[in-house]
Amino acid sequence: MDPRTQAIVEDLQLKHFGPLFGRLIRYRLGIPVVLLVSSVLVALLDGAPWRCAFMGLVGVGAFALFFHEFRRYERDGFSAQSIHTNLWAGQLILQCVIVGTGGIASPVLAAALPLGFLSSLAASREERRWLLGMQLAWLLVVSIVQVSGLVPGLPLRFMGAPSSALLSTCAAVTALALVVSTAAGSAVRTTFDNMMTEVFAGRDELLATHRSYAGALEAMSGEIAHELKNPLATVKGLTQLMAREAGRPQPAERLQVLAGEVVRMQGILEEFLNFTRPLVPLTVCRVDLGALCDEALVLHEGLAAGQGVRLERVGSEAVDAVCDPRKVKQVMMNLLHNAIEACPSQGRVTVTVCAPRPGEAHVAVRDTGPGLATELGGRAFDAGVTTKAKGSGLGLTVARALARQHGGDVTLANAVGGGCEAVMVLPRELPAELMGPVQGVAHVG
Numbered sequence: 001m002d003p004r005t006q007a008i009v010e011d012l013q014l015k016h017f018g019p020l021f022g023r024l025i026r027y028r029l030g031i032p033v034v035l036l037v038s039s040v041l042v043a044l045l046d047g048a049p050w051r052c053a054f055m056g057l058v059g060v061g062a063f064a065l066f067f068h069e070f071r072r073y074e075r076d077g078f079s080a081q082s083i084h085t086n087l088w089a090g091q092l093i094l095q096c097v098i099v100g101t102g103g104i105a106s107p108v109l110a111a112a113l114p115l116g117f118l119s120s121l122a123a124s125r126e127e128r129r130w131l132l133g134m135q136l137a138w139l140l141v142v143s144i145v146q147v148s149g150l151v152p153g154l155p156l157r158f159m160g161a162p163s164s165a166l167l168s169t170c171a172a173v174t175a176l177a178l179v180v181s182t183a184a185g186s187a188v189r190t191t192f193d194n195m196m197t198e199v200f201a202g203r204d205e206l207l208a209t210h211r212s213y214a215g216a217l218e219a220m221s222g223e224i225a226h227e228l229k230n231p232l233a234t235v236k237g238l239t240q241l242m243a244r245e246a247g248r249p250q251p252a253e254r255l256q257v258l259a260g261e262v263v264r265m266q267g268i269l270e271e272f273l274n275f276t277r278p279l280v281p282l283t284v285c286r287v288d289l290g291a292l293c294d295e296a297l298v299l300h301e302g303l304a305a306g307q308g309v310r311l312e313r314v315g316s317e318a319v320d321a322v323c324d325p326r327k328v329k330q331v332m333m334n335l336l337h338n339a340i341e342a343c344p345s346q347g348r349v350t351v352t353v354c355a356p357r358p359g360e361a362h363v364a365v366r367d368t369g370p371g372l373a374t375e376l377g378g379r380a381f382d383a384g385v386t387t388k389a390k391g392s393g394l395g396l397t398v399a400r401a402l403a404r405q406h407g408g409d410v411t412l413a414n415a416v417g418g419g420c421e422a423v424m425v426l427p428r429e430l431p432a433e434l435m436g437p438v439q440g441v442a443h444v445g
Helices: 003-028 031-046 049-076 080-100 109-122 125-148 164-244 252-276 289-299 301-306 325-342 395-405
Strands: 285-288 310-314 320-323 348-354 360-367 409-414 420-427
Touching: 049 080, 080 109, 080 125, 109 125, 109 164, 125 164, 164 252, 285 289, 285 325, 289 301, 289 310, 289 325, 289 348, 289 360, 301 310, 301 325, 320 325, 320 420, 325 348, 325 360, 325 395, 325 420, 395 409, 395 420
Parallel strands: 310 348
Antiparallel strands: 285 320, 348 360, 360 420, 409 420
């Protein structure tokens, strides 16, 4: 977990654990009272004065600690330091209680297991190791002292004298259970941390996307203003000239220029609107991609003829896919338009439809132009990036967004032998979560 995410997780812990800690610490003020009462009962049953004195000291110490934590919570609220203090103090108090009530043969020995589990949930990874090491070291020392008989009065008399084999077995089983409970708590904590990391990583990625999108919109606003400035000046100048010459026949060239500039401004605004509006849900049907490409080629015959470019479709393989034909056609129109503009006179644009892998359909548009400009690098799909003198830099951005909405993609690469190849990849069957309204299964052609 990176430091920034770790800090956020710790802040969330403090926010949500604080009220819980406040309630628990009030309840814990009663633990020393229980210890004092228990110590008196144990001393009366056991008959050992030292046990009563020892348990009384433990009770007083626990009460002093818990009361101090209670006052600090009331004064300063919950803090990260409270977690560490209570983890270590809780372990120490429990170990003293176990020693005072019979050591390895204590009836409260099993309480070490849930405390170890809870400690591993709240502690950091490094702190878990230290806590487990302290528990195991304490268990080893107490078991050696008790098995060797160095402190003969340690076991409770009214419970009988346990054998060395029984004590050794209890110590070994408790040690193993401590390791398992700590590992389980650590696994739960790690799972929680990983979930939080993924949540915040997704949030950061979404925020980065929004920042990038907002930055692109800001940059494109200036680009659009610049792009519209020249045609608007042309339209303004021609209309003023035509107004001064009202009543005279207007040259056809002027009207053509006006119409061309209006179409140009309309195209710029449409691309900008396509970029800024959210992607509407898909309306899908089973589409014959070959027939769809043929339609797009027919619509571009005029543009290609004007630039002396030949259009071809390669292959006759029938390839269909479940997709939104309107959006896929928009992608194809964009890729074809770019390819035709990139070709020199007498150049060629070829469209290939194939299914190279199961479940995938590929539509490749290849031109015989100079290829992808090296200065673009990997920024060809970034909004506003273009090498055209009159380009808005939004066409490829929108095309890739539409393909990715289908679960596919659009890629650009320099082709072997020259030119550039744009490939649209589409899944032949859409996942259920991407399916919008289904309009039927008729082939589009």
